[in-house]
Amino acid sequence: MTRQMKTIAEHFPISGSFTISRGSKTTASVVTCHVSEGGFSGIGECVPYGRYGETIDSVLAAIETMRPQIEAGIGREELRQTMQGGAARNAVDCALWDLEAKKAGIPAFTLAGLAEPRPLTTAYTISLGEPEAMAAQTARYAHRALLKVKVGTADDASRIRAVRAAAPDSAIILDANEGWTENNLAYHFAVCAESGVSLIEQPLPAGHDAPLASISRPVPVCADESVHKTEDLPKLAGLYDAVNIKLDKTGGLTEALRMRDAARALNLKIMVGCMVGTSLGMAPAVLLAEGAEFVDLDGPLLLARDREPGLHYEGSLVYPPRPALWG
CATH class of the missing domain: 3.30.390.10 (Enolase-like, N-terminal domain)
Known part of the structure; x- marks a missing residue:
């Protein structure tokens, strides 16, 4: 053929x-x-x-x-x-x-040797802004079980505290996007611990994350920009507590499944994340995310217009893709 x-x-x-x-x-x-x-x-x-x-x-x-x-x-x-x-x-x-x-x-999950996927609790992203603006945005989504908050400035303490005050009951992933430095790392870690943050994502620039090996990490730290392929994992095991697996970084579901298994063997927690894309881009990642400790597949929720048919979201839950979409 x-x-x-x-x-x-x-x-x-x-x-x-x-x-x-x-x-x-x-x-x-x-x-x-x-x-x-x-x-x-x-x-x-x-x-x-x-x-x-x-x-x-x-x-x-x-x-x-x-x-x-x-x-x-x-x-x-x-x-x-x-x-x-x-x-x-x-x-x-x-x-x-x-x-x-x-x-x-047959469904893609069967092809991959995976169990039938179930609805997952996904994070919802709060964009970076001034503390007051971030608090106002957070308040609109404080009913969600999990929020992912974008930070990465020289002084994020006021932003972290403002977001926590606006969403006292939500679990929070803090994403610094490589924006912190060795000099302010301990300070920001202390504020995160004080504010009950669940996970800190990529605080230091990729390739400059060695200080994470010698500092107390009161909140688990997750690699994002520092991890792309399975072969990256061994050198990160002493620096990070978790890895963010994104299909656009790994180059597809095939490598992502391989990386997930290797990360688990190194006792690293799994976060499955995404870029800002449509439901089609999220659908394979939903299969990967079964059993992950953290799921961040909210890309379609950030769009003014998604594909039809798209993934079904209900509150903080994202449901498995239907065959008409993918898989």
Whole structure:
């Protein structure tokens, strides 16, 4: 059977804006990959990320370079070994999972040897801003079980305390996005402990996280920008307590499942996160997130318009994808 591949760039407006320590954006730009074979079509989505040197054009070009192998029938494991990790491989890998599941007539979770997925409690993201603005935004979502709060300034204490006061009952993940320094690390850790923060994500810049080995960590610390592939894990085991696995970093579900198992073997907790994308980008990650200690798959909730059909969200719960979406 002859395979055919098609890729397109799509743009989805964000509701308001999304702000982290590196800047703001108002649009989620994604690349969608379709792989068709024998009357079946698989689909995958990725989010090119500037922090990792990716653009829409570079991701489209990277996928196009692989067209001969993809259309010749390359499998997921061979793709993992042949194509560099990152957003481009994620779109192709997830399209191949979807295609294989459809051809076999079984759900993707069965194909992956996973238990049937259940609804998961996902975080909802609070954008970075002035303390008063963050408190006001948090108050609107204080009914949610889990909040992910963007920080990463020279002095985040007032922001942390303002958010905690606005959501006294919510569990909080604090994401510094590489914005702290060795000099203010202990101070911010103490404020997080005082405020009952559950997890601190990537406080120091990737490659400069050695101080985490010699400082008391009163709150668990999670690697994000510091971890992309399974081979990154051994050197992080003494620095971090958890790792954030994102399909756009790992280059797809195939590598992400491998990384999850390796992280567990190193006694690292698992967080499954996302870029700001549509339900199609989240759907494979929902399978990965079963059993994870922390889930952050709120990308579609931040959009003004999602795909149809999309994932079903109910309160803080995200439900498994339906076949019409993916898998």
